Amino acid sequence: MNDDLNFPASSEASSPVPPPPPPPPVTAKPSTVSTPTQAVLSEAAHVEDAIVRTTSLTKMYGPLPAVGEVTLAVPRGSIYGLIGPNGAGKTTLMTMVASLLRPSAGSVSVDGHDPAVDSGAVRRITGYMPDGLGVYEGLDVGGYLEFFAAAYEIPRGEWPSLIDGLLELVDLEVKRDAAVNSLSRGMKQRLSLARALVHDPQLLILDEPASGLDPRARIELRELLWALQGMGKTIIVSSHILSELQEICTHVGIMEAGRMLAEGSPDDIGQRLGALRKLKVRFSDGTEEEFEVVDKTAQIELLRRLVNDDERDVLEFREMSAGLEDVFMNVTKGIVQ
Amino acid sequence: MSEIEIEQSEKGTEHSEPRLSLGVSFRNNPVLRRELIERVRGVKVVVFVTLWLALLTLILVLAYQGISLNEGQEIDVASLGRVGRELYEWVLFGMLVLVLFLVPGLTAGAITGERERQTLVPLQMTMMRPRDIIIGKLSAALAFLVFLVVAALPLLAVSFLVGGVTFFDMFRGLGMLLFTGLVLGSVCVWISATLRRTTGATVVAYGLSFFFAVGSFFGLIAFAITDASRGVDEVNPPAELLSLNPVAAIADVLPRSANNRFSDDTITPFGGLRTAIDELDNNDRFENFDENGVPLNRNRGPRIWIYYVVVGLVLLVVSIRQASVAVATPADSER
Numbered sequence: 001m002n003d004d005l006n007f008p009a010s011s012e013a014s015s016p017v018p019p020p021p022p023p024p025p026v027t028a029k030p031s032t033v034s035t036p037t038q039a040v041l042s043e044a045a046h047v048e049d050a051i052v053r054t055t056s057l058t059k060m061y062g063p064l065p066a067v068g069e070v071t072l073a074v075p076r077g078s079i080y081g082l083i084g085p086n087g088a089g090k091t092t093l094m095t096m097v098a099s100l101l102r103p104s105a106g107s108v109s110v111d112g113h114d115p116a117v118d119s120g121a122v123r124r125i126t127g128y129m130p131d132g133l134g135v136y137e138g139l140d141v142g143g144y145l146e147f148f149a150a151a152y153e154i155p156r157g158e159w160p161s162l163i164d165g166l167l168e169l170v171d172l173e174v175k176r177d178a179a180v181n182s183l184s185r186g187m188k189q190r191l192s193l194a195r196a197l198v199h200d201p202q203l204l205i206l207d208e209p210a211s212g213l214d215p216r217a218r219i220e221l222r223e224l225l226w227a228l229q230g231m232g233k234t235i236i237v238s239s240h241i242l243s244e245l246q247e248i249c250t251h252v253g254i255m256e257a258g259r260m261l262a263e264g265s266p267d268d269i270g271q272r273l274g275a276l277r278k279l280k281v282r283f284s285d286g287t288e289e290e291f292e293v294v295d296k297t298a299q300i301e302l303l304r305r306l307v308n309d310d311e312r313d314v315l316e317f318r319e320m321s322a323g324l325e326d327v328f329m330n331v332t333k334g335i336v337q
Numbered sequence: 338m339s340e341i342e343i344e345q346s347e348k349g350t351e352h353s354e355p356r357l358s359l360g361v362s363f364r365n366n367p368v369l370r371r372e373l374i375e376r377v378r379g380v381k382v383v384v385f386v387t388l389w390l391a392l393l394t395l396i397l398v399l400a401y402q403g404i405s406l407n408e409g410q411e412i413d414v415a416s417l418g419r420v421g422r423e424l425y426e427w428v429l430f431g432m433l434v435l436v437l438f439l440v441p442g443l444t445a446g447a448i449t450g451e452r453e454r455q456t457l458v459p460l461q462m463t464m465m466r467p468r469d470i471i472i473g474k475l476s477a478a479l480a481f482l483v484f485l486v487v488a489a490l491p492l493l494a495v496s497f498l499v500g501g502v503t504f505f506d507m508f509r510g511l512g513m514l515l516f517t518g519l520v521l522g523s524v525c526v527w528i529s530a531t532l533r534r535t536t537g538a539t540v541v542a543y544g545l546s547f548f549f550a551v552g553s554f555f556g557l558i559a560f561a562i563t564d565a566s567r568g569v570d571e572v573n574p575p576a577e578l579l580s581l582n583p584v585a586a587i588a589d590v591l592p593r594s595a596n597n598r599f600s601d602d603t604i605t606p607f608g609g610l611r612t613a614i615d616e617l618d619n620n621d622r623f624e625n626f627d628e629n630g631v632p633l634n635r636n637r638g639p640r641i642w643i644y645y646v647v648v649g650l651v652l653l654v655v656s657i658r659q660a661s662v663a664v665a666t667p668a669d670s671e672r
Binding site: 098102119123127131153195196199 | 365367368370371374375378379454455456458459460461462463464465666667668669670
């Protein structure tokens with residue numbers, strides 16, 4: 001048996017013959033996990049090509065730190081998820097990176113520029129989509145994007161092709177002449193994203209982009225983010241809904257009460273915390289089994305072994321539980337400030 | 338925020354290419370363009386202009402009726418010039434009162450409205466400088482005011498039929514009216530940039546407009562009461578108290594009657610104020626005599642309207658600057 005694999009954790013009711021009880025997980029959760037704030041799990045120091053880097057970034061409101069000594073590194077080309085409950089400091093952190101808010105202490109660097117000193121340079125390469133929709137109700141969709149194209153000083157001659165391209169990207173071509181106030185929330189959200197992309201930024205900062213969206217709109221948004229990543233853009237996206245981020249993020253930062261509790265790729269964080277990926281396998285004989293593995297490599301190894309060695313044919317092989325949820329529950333304490 | 342921080346905030350959105358800041362603030366200002374599009378779209382503007390013209394027409398008709406009653410059945414040809422001026426001044430006074438009502442409404446929500454619609458942050462993230470945003474907002478309000486004034490020109494032109502008013506008189510009166518709108522608008526935009534909610538900003542802006550319109554008169558009354566309580570024979574409040582008053586400034590910028598006799602002046606609020614201003618000046622005059630013991634003539638210093646323009650320009654510059662600082666980023670707190 002591969003050391004990384006944890007054979008069946010449980011069996012489903014549909015399973016005719018219950019599998020033998022599983023051995024204990026190979027990777028035990030380290031005891032340090034229960035007190036996550038004592039040691040920040042961060043990969044920031046190891047990221048070489050970071051488009052955003054913060055060091056001990058702090059924002060104080062009176063005696064209360066909205067963001068306290070956050071150190072992170074966002075690798076270029078990644079989708080970086082900021083996870084945390086409401087009031088964790090995600091928005092404050094993002095507004096400091098976006099040059100909207102001056103830090104109380106610490107430093108931020110966006111592609112080598114300090115947002116507090118050279119905000120113009122930061123804005124040229126950064127698209128920011130705040131939590132609110134922020135749309136002018138009196139304009140039509142095309143006029144709205146034209147307004148922002150002008151505000152970003154894009155030459156007028158480039159507007160038609162730019163706006164056509166953006167509307168195609170966010171799938172709003174047919175709404176070009178529609179009044180902004182006639183759009184659904186999902187459409188307004190996509191329009192806001194198009195607005196943030198008007199000046200073709202390298203870095204996109206999206207604050208709770210999926211809040212209030214229906215399931216279809218969420219799926220469309222997720223696909224849009226993948227498409228943007230494919231275009232070479234780095235995306236920082238926040239949410240307090242883990243399932244939203246789990247599928248799209250290459251890196252995550254888990255925040256609580258203004259602190260960064262863990263930071264890095266989900267697999268690495270999970271590995272360091274001992275969180276296991278739960279997998280469900282359905283076989284051709286109708287049985288279902290669950291497995292726990294520590295990382296993707298182990299997951300591939302499990303699939304290979306099941307396909308090659310197991311007598312039963314594998315009908316379905318899927319990740320069952322939210323590994324990110326386990327990580328989140330492990331590192332956070334439920335502190336609200 | 339310290340001076341250095343303010344400079345840094347302003348520099349934060351500076352462009353690499355040198356440019357004439359004020360020129361660019363007006364030319365191709367996206368905020369100005371959008372505001373104008375939003376303002377003139379829909380039926381709201383039609384209703385607005387109709388109401389504006391209806392009220393001014395009503396004032397013109399009432400003024401004409403009042404003058405007819407005052408002058409009797411037949412108006413003396415010799416006093417036709419004064420009648421024409423009275424018609425002009427009544428309509429201009431009506432426009433001033435409406436402007437003092439309109440401008441806070443047009444500008445108090447300029448920035449708070451953006452905040453409430455959650456459009457301020459996306460705007461702050463663009464390459465527009467805070468000053469461009471403020472000037473765009475202010476010039477949009479002023480442009481709308483110019484539009485209303487132009488729409489009312491035919492009503493003002495009625496006075497030309499009677500006579501007594503020159504194009505220069507009209508230019509002076511309307512110029513001062515628009516200047517008043519600009520200064521009041523700039524202070525209201527500053528209020529809007531400083532406060533969080535449109536409701537609060539609107540209340541403060543209307544309070545300011547009211548103070549702007551009548552505060553000086555309260556000041557004069559307070560001075561007069563103080564003089565009287567001291568047992569001064571003739572109360573003598575300083576005419577400069579009217580330096581901040583738009584009614585006094587417009588009254589002062591319009592020409593006096595041909596022979597400068599108070600009794601010949603128009604029977605309008607402006608005419609009444611001109612009389613009051615000249616009375617106050619004369620109070621001072623009789624306290625000063627030349628070497629021959631002859632009382633010095635009136636106009637011992639700059640006219641009221643000149644004070645008004647200077648104070649107004651200072652307010653305009655300070656308001657635009659402070660409003661720009663209030664919307665500048667990076668900010669010290671989330672707004």
